[in-house]
Amino acid sequence: MLNRFLQRAPENFLSREQIQEVRAGRRGFLAGAFAAAAGTVAAGRAVAQGAATPADGEPEILNLPPHSKGLGQPVAARGYGLPSEFEKNLQRRESPGLTRVSQASVSFCPLQGLFGIITPSGLHFERHHQGWWDIDPSKHRLMLNGCDEAMLKRPMVFNMDELMRLPSVSRMHFIECGANTGMEWGNAAVPTVQYTHGMLSCSEFTGVPLRTLLELCGADLKRAKFILAEGADGSGMTRTIPMSLVMSGEVLVAYGQNGEMLRPENGYPLRLIVPGVQGVSWVKYLRRIEVGDMPYGAKDETIHYVDLQPSGLHRQYTSIQEVKSVVTSPSGGQVLLQKGFHNITGLAWSGRGKIRRVDVSVDGGRNWTPARLEGPVLAKCLTRFNADFVWDGKPAIFQSRAVDETGQIQPSYNELRKVRASRSIYHNNAIQSWALEENGEVKNVQV
Amino acid sequence: MSRFKRVRCSLLVLACLGTMGTAFAQTQAAARQAALANIGRTATPAEVKAWDIDVRPDFKGLPKGQGSVRQGEVLWEAQCASCHGSFAESSEVFTPIAGGTTAQDVKSGRVDGLMPGANQPNRTTLMKVSTLSTLWDYINRAMPWTAPKTLTPDEVYAATAYILFLGNVLPEDFTLSDANIREVQDRLPNRKGMTTAHAMWPGKELGGTARPDVQGSNCMVNCKAEVVVKSFLPDYARNAHGNLAEQSRGVGESRGVDTTRPASAAAAQSGSAVAQAERAPAAIPVAAVVKTAASGAASVMPLLQKNTCVACHGMDNKLVGPSFKDIANKYKDRADAVNYLSGKIKAGGQGVWGAIPMPPQALSAAELAQISQWLAQGAAK
Numbered sequence: 001m002l003n004r005f006l007q008r009a010p011e012n013f014l015s016r017e018q019i020q021e022v023r024a025g026r027r028g029f030l031a032g033a034f035a036a037a038a039g040t041v042a043a044g045r046a047v048a049q050g051a052a053t054p055a056d057g058e059p060e061i062l063n064l065p066p067h068s069k070g071l072g073q074p075v076a077a078r079g080y081g082l083p084s085e086f087e088k089n090l091q092r093r094e095s096p097g098l099t100r101v102s103q104a105s106v107s108f109c110p111l112q113g114l115f116g117i118i119t120p121s122g123l124h125f126e127r128h129h130q131g132w133w134d135i136d137p138s139k140h141r142l143m144l145n146g147c148d149e150a151m152l153k154r155p156m157v158f159n160m161d162e163l164m165r166l167p168s169v170s171r172m173h174f175i176e177c178g179a180n181t182g183m184e185w186g187n188a189a190v191p192t193v194q195y196t197h198g199m200l201s202c203s204e205f206t207g208v209p210l211r212t213l214l215e216l217c218g219a220d221l222k223r224a225k226f227i228l229a230e231g232a233d234g235s236g237m238t239r240t241i242p243m244s245l246v247m248s249g250e251v252l253v254a255y256g257q258n259g260e261m262l263r264p265e266n267g268y269p270l271r272l273i274v275p276g277v278q279g280v281s282w283v284k285y286l287r288r289i290e291v292g293d294m295p296y297g298a299k300d301e302t303i304h305y306v307d308l309q310p311s312g313l314h315r316q317y318t319s320i321q322e323v324k325s326v327v328t329s330p331s332g333g334q335v336l337l338q339k340g341f342h343n344i345t346g347l348a349w350s351g352r353g354k355i356r357r358v359d360v361s362v363d364g365g366r367n368w369t370p371a372r373l374e375g376p377v378l379a380k381c382l383t384r385f386n387a388d389f390v391w392d393g394k395p396a397i398f399q400s401r402a403v404d405e406t407g408q409i410q411p412s413y414n415e416l417r418k419v420r421a422s423r424s425i426y427h428n429n430a431i432q433s434w435a436l437e438e439n440g441e442v443k444n445v446q447v
Numbered sequence: 448m449s450r451f452k453r454v455r456c457s458l459l460v461l462a463c464l465g466t467m468g469t470a471f472a473q474t475q476a477a478a479r480q481a482a483l484a485n486i487g488r489t490a491t492p493a494e495v496k497a498w499d500i501d502v503r504p505d506f507k508g509l510p511k512g513q514g515s516v517r518q519g520e521v522l523w524e525a526q527c528a529s530c531h532g533s534f535a536e537s538s539e540v541f542t543p544i545a546g547g548t549t550a551q552d553v554k555s556g557r558v559d560g561l562m563p564g565a566n567q568p569n570r571t572t573l574m575k576v577s578t579l580s581t582l583w584d585y586i587n588r589a590m591p592w593t594a595p596k597t598l599t600p601d602e603v604y605a606a607t608a609y610i611l612f613l614g615n616v617l618p619e620d621f622t623l624s625d626a627n628i629r630e631v632q633d634r635l636p637n638r639k640g641m642t643t644a645h646a647m648w649p650g651k652e653l654g655g656t657a658r659p660d661v662q663g664s665n666c667m668v669n670c671k672a673e674v675v676v677k678s679f680l681p682d683y684a685r686n687a688h689g690n691l692a693e694q695s696r697g698v699g700e701s702r703g704v705d706t707t708r709p710a711s712a713a714a715a716q717s718g719s720a721v722a723q724a725e726r727a728p729a730a731i732p733v734a735a736v737v738k739t740a741a742s743g744a745a746s747v748m749p750l751l752q753k754n755t756c757v758a759c760h761g762m763d764n765k766l767v768g769p770s771f772k773d774i775a776n777k778y779k780d781r782a783d784a785v786n787y788l789s790g791k792i793k794a795g796g797q798g799v800w801g802a803i804p805m806p807p808q809a810l811s812a813a814e815l816a817q818i819s820q821w822l823a824q825g826a827a828k
Contacts, residue, residue, distance in 0.1 A: 089693055089703070096688060100540050100766055101758050104592075113696045130592060131755075145495050147507065155490040162486045167479075187678040191688050191706075216483060225652045228501060234595040236588035238501060242650030277649060288498050295653065297504040297578040299585040306575060306641065312562040314575060314640055318647040322659065333691035334701040342700055351649075359667070364674030368667045397674060401663060409663030419661045427647065431663075435676065441704050446678035 083120075089113075092123055095195045098183070103131035106177070108198030111328045111347065116374075117172070117382040119201035121258050126265045127177055127199070127279065129235035135285060137261075137269035140232070142253065144217050147228075147292035153218030160269055164255060166208045171252065171275070174202040174349045174382045176321045178278030178305050181428040188444045192333035196432060196444060197326045200347070202382040205273045206256025209249045214291065221247070224291045228298075229272045232287035238298040239281040240317065241274055250275045250380075253286065275380040276351030277319045278426075280305055307424040315424075321351035323410050324429040325358055325385070325402035331434050332444035336391060344371070344387040350404035355383040357403040362389055364397035364433060364447045365412065371400065379405075396436040397447060413446055502584040506628060509583065512600035513624035516617060519609025522602055526591045529759075529806050530767065535613050536571075540759075540767050544572040545613035548636040553616055556639035573614040577641045579632045582607050593755045682710050744828050747821045750814055759805070762828060769800045775826035784823035789815040 056062060083090075092107040099105040109125040126132070137160045146152035177199035183189040190196055210227070224243050231237035245251055252273035255261060262268040267284025274281045280300050295301070295317060306314035325348035330336055344362075348355045354377055359368035371385040385400070402410045413430045435445040502508040524533065531537055535544035547560045547567055558574045560567035567574070576582055587603045589595045598606070608623035616634050617623070623631060632638065643653040645660065664670065686706040688694075695703030744751075744762065751757050759767035760774075769777075778784040791799075792815055795807035810818070821827070 086697060089695055089697060091694075093689075093694065103755070103758055104541070110694065112694075130589065130595065143490055143494065143498055145490060145499055147503070155495055156487045157490045157494065158487040165486055166483065188680055191680055191684075192691060192694065194694065195688060212483075215480075216487060230498075230501065234589060234592075236500075236595065238584075238588070242648065242652050244650035244652065290499065290501065292503070294503060294505065296501060297581050299581055299589075302578055302581040302641075303572050303576050303585075308561065308570070309642075310563055312557065312565075312640070313642045314561075314577075314637075315643070315645045315647070316577075316641040317643055317653055318645060320647045320649050322647070322661075330701055333704055333706075334695060335704045336701050338700075364676075366669060366671055366674060368670070397676075403663075408659055409665060411661045411663040415663055416661055435679070441710070442701075444680060445676045447674050447676055 090123065092125060092198075093194065095183070095190060104129050106199060108194045109201050111193045111198055111200065111326070112331050112334065114328070115384075117202050117347070117384050118258060119203060121203065121260070121263050121266070124201040124203065124257075124263065124266055125177070125199050128265075129237060130233060132265050133233055133285065134264040135232070135269060140269050140285075140287075142213075142270060142286060143288045144213055145288070145290055146219070147290055147294075151220050151223060151291050151293070156213075156217050158213070160255065163208060163253065163270070166212060168206055168208055168256075169252065170204055170206040170256065171250075171273070172202065172204045172376075172378055172381045173273060173275045174200060174321075174380065175279045175282055176200045176324075176349070176351075178280060178318070178321070178426040181430070181432075182425045184430075184446070185422040185424060185428050188446050191444055193326060193328050193331040193432075196332070197328075199279070200349075200382075202349075203257045204259070205252060205254040207252040207254030207273065210246050210251045210253050210272070210289065211249050213253060213289070214246065217291075219291050223293055226292045226295050227251075228288075228290040228292060228296045229281070229283040229286060230288040230290070231267075231283045232285040237280075237283050237300070238296060239283055240295045240298065240301060241272070241277075241281060242319075245274065245277070253289075276321060276353075278305070278321055281319060305426055307420070307426045309424070310421040318427055321349070322427065322429045323350040323352065323355075323402050323404040323408045324348070325355075325400040325410055326432045327360070327398045327400045327434060330398060330436060330442045332442055334442045336436065336440040336442070339391050339393050342389045342391055344389045344398060344400075346371075346385055346400050348373075348383045348385055348400070348402035349381065350402065350406075350408065351380060352408060353379045353405040355402055356405050356407075358383070358385040359401045359403075360385070360387040361399040361401070362396045365399050365401075365431070368401065391436070393438060395438055397445065398434045398436065398442075399431050401431050500584075500588060502580045502587070504578040504580045506580055506625075509580070509625055509628065510600040511625045512604050513622050513626075514601045514603070514605025514608055515622040516605075516608045516612040516619055518601075519605035519607070519612070522598075522605050523609050526598075526806070527606065530592060535610055538569065542571070543569055544610055546571045547574045548614045548616070550615060552636035553634050556635070556637070558637045558640060561637070561640065571614075573610070573616070573636060575637055575640070577635060577638050579607075579628060579635055582610065583628075593758060685710055744821070744826075747818055750810075750818055754808060754810060754814070756808075756818070762826075768805055771822060771826040775822050775824075778823060779825065781823075785816065785819045788819035788822050792818065 090110040090113040092109055094102065094105055094107050105128065107126040109119060109123055114123070140160055142158045142163060143155070144152065145155040180199035181196055184196055214221070226243055227241040227246055229239050229241055241251060253270060254273045255270055257263065257266060262271060267286070270286045272281070272283045272286050301317060305318070306316050307318050308314050325346060327344055327346040329345050330342065336342060344360055348358045355373065358371040358373060360371045361368045369387060371387040374384040374386060377383050410429060410431055416428070416430045433445050433447050435443045437443065499508070530540040531544055532539065536546050537543060547569065548558060552558045559565060560574055561570070583603055586606050587598065590598065604623045608617060608621060611617040611623070611631065612619060612621065614636065616636065617631065643655055646656045646658060648655050690705060690707050692703040692705040695701070761770045763770050763772050765773070778788065781787060792808050792810065795805045797805070
């Protein structure tokens with residue numbers, strides 16, 4: 001981050017092994033490598049211009065590159081694999097000026113460059129209230145107790161070994177911060193989809209239904225109306241969870257994410273999964289579940305995550321992330337390289353169930369065309385959509401509009417503000433507009 | 448065996464299998480439940496007491512104790528003011544806690560500053576909080592920010608009392624306790640300011656409404672007469688999020704736009720889009736990569752993080768306190784810089800860099816020396 005604006009010298013196009021070759025005195029190799037590096041830059045320009053290929057053909061084809069004429073790297077050179085050296089631009093990033101201290105901050109997921117519906121765990125958005133920890137799983141415990149002695153027959157403690165022995169399920173769900181797109185309530189405020197919509201990620205989570213644990217404790221399921229979930233970190237995050245959602249079997253006590261354990265930034269070794277509900281309820285470093293008969297009025301249910309309405313009242317316990325979608329490419333901050341065919345692609349999701357339909361507009365919402373939904377289409381999970389676009393070089397405004405299986409239709413900014421004005425901070429699910437200009441640049445706008 | 452008999456026999460077998468299947472499943476479920484019951488153990492009363500610290504809106508869970516406004520003021524200056532300001536009004540680090548509430552709000556239970564047209568620029572904690580348990584619980588579990596769960600119950604009462612005094616909810620000579628906290632709840636400015644009449648709670652536990660309040664349109668063709676761009680980012684903010692060229696993939700149908708160059712340069716020419724597009728990616732080599740932090744600070748960074756120095760000091764940028772770079776510059780010519788800085792870190796201070804005090808830091812002599820030396824040598828990254 002510190003040297004973000006530094007560009008690498010051409011030497012860094014070379015791998016360590018290649019540099020060693022150079023140092024070993026094989027100078028002919030060096031000349032070839034520089035030619036290849038220069039070719040890479042030139043290729044970018046050639047693509048942009050749609051320029052003529054040299055009569056003989058491209059040097060990338062005519063001059064065999066080192067990787068075609070040498071020996072590559074051995075297996076397990078990196079015990080835990082990493083993305084390509086050429087993929088370092090896609091990183092989670094803070095939005096400058098949004099917060100003052102980076103332990104109580106958020107980093108946004110680079111949606112502009114992601115494919116499909118699963119978020120690579122290393123790019124999952126982060127929100128920490130008092131910094132993140134890498135907790136020794138052998139020291140972690142989960143306690144379940146009642147708000148009074150009658151609420152649970154038996155308050156219990158589980159260690160990670162025990163939790164991971166219990167019957168498990170794996171489910172794919174999105175997680176979205178309640179404040180995602182919150183900066184845009186009043187006006188266009190940030191340049192790219194990373195900053196407008198990047199408090200959104202989607203993973204396959206593995207864990208135990210919370211219901212299973214409550215049954216083991218002998219919870220009084222008639223009296224129980226609410227669950228309190230509490231984290232083990234300094235912030236000791238607490239949130240109230242509806243019992244109805246727990247009893248549906250959807251709420252999980254999870255340790256797995258995308259085939260491996262949760263990442264520390266995402267709550268290792270244990271977090272709550274509350275499908276369809278805003279991310280703040282997915283308590284990380286989960287240490288305790290209390291079964292109760294009234295809501296808990298936690299800090300993030302009374303001071304934050306309350307939605308100010310035009311009447312001056314705050315809506316409390318707004319939890320569901322309503323139907324929403326966004327075009328992730330072409331999107332703000334990008335430049336289209338050529339006229340002609342382009343694939344419009346994006347994500348749609350609803351905290352109320354499956355996505356039924358997504359429509360796409362390229363004229364700022366005057367006319368709409370149904371997009372193609374890519375499978376799988378799962379409840380409370382991201383759905384990928386695609387649509388064809390042939391660019392004639394004229395300005396365009398891209399929008400997407402999702403409809404979920406309950407019939408809820410994603411609103412325009414006009415429709416949303418008519419009811420909720422613009423002081424809510426949370427739960428902005430309005431249609432996003434990206435303006436494509438004649439020079440190929442795409443910008444965040446509101447219409 | 449006749450054909451008829453054979454059929455009847457098969458049916459009988461099927462029926463038997465069916466019954467057996469159900470019974471088997473039941474037995475299996477019971478056996479499974481019995482087996483699962485051996486996983487996990489009963490929590491001891493001492494364990495539940497150690498972790499069950501939440502305080503509900505009806506004050507269930509609230510420990511006995513008391514604290515006065517005056518005690519709260521002393522505590523505040525020592526442990527809270529460095530982030531929240533002396534009067535809990537600061538927005539330097541976190542959103543302000545006090546401010547924006549009036550004696551009339553205390554009477555009515557609704558905050559005038561939130562009403563339509565009030566246009567209060569900030570929403571402070573006291574303008575929003577509707578349950579006093581929330582303040583007590585949160586201070587108790589999460590404060591002070593760098594040393595949470597270290598306050599005694601009496602200190603939490605005192606801090607809560609001081610905040611309420613700053614918000615004109617309590618008089619200066621008040622002592623808040625478990626005995627009178629319910630009466631103070633009835634003075635909270637926004638105690639009647641919450642509603643659960645919405646459809647965004649996934650259950651019926653809170654009443655709420657059946658139908659969502661906002662619905663979009665199904666229109667597919669000629670949905671509006673004209674499209675007007677009402678909001679866009681100003682040109683001066685073009686590079687505010689860093690160079691977007693370095694935040695997009697370097698391969699594919701698009702590139703990130705080079706925001707270090709003015710938009711007007713690109714927009715002025717209205718020629719072919721292809722020629723225009725060539726300008727931007729030309730400055731974006733495929734391998735324009737983010738270079739991660741270099742090694743200079745690597746030796747002290749774990750120390751700076753462990754002691755949460757980085758919560759208030761940025762490498763190059765001012766946060767709550769000055770940046771490490773600014774500190775290094777200020778003292779670069781001072782011969783006793785290492786000693787001086789060690790002393791300042793240990794004792795804390797106020798006034799050299801501004802009004803927000805730095806609290807004393809409990810570091811070992813070796814740690815102090817290491818950090819001070821790094822600063823005195825220029826705070827290399």
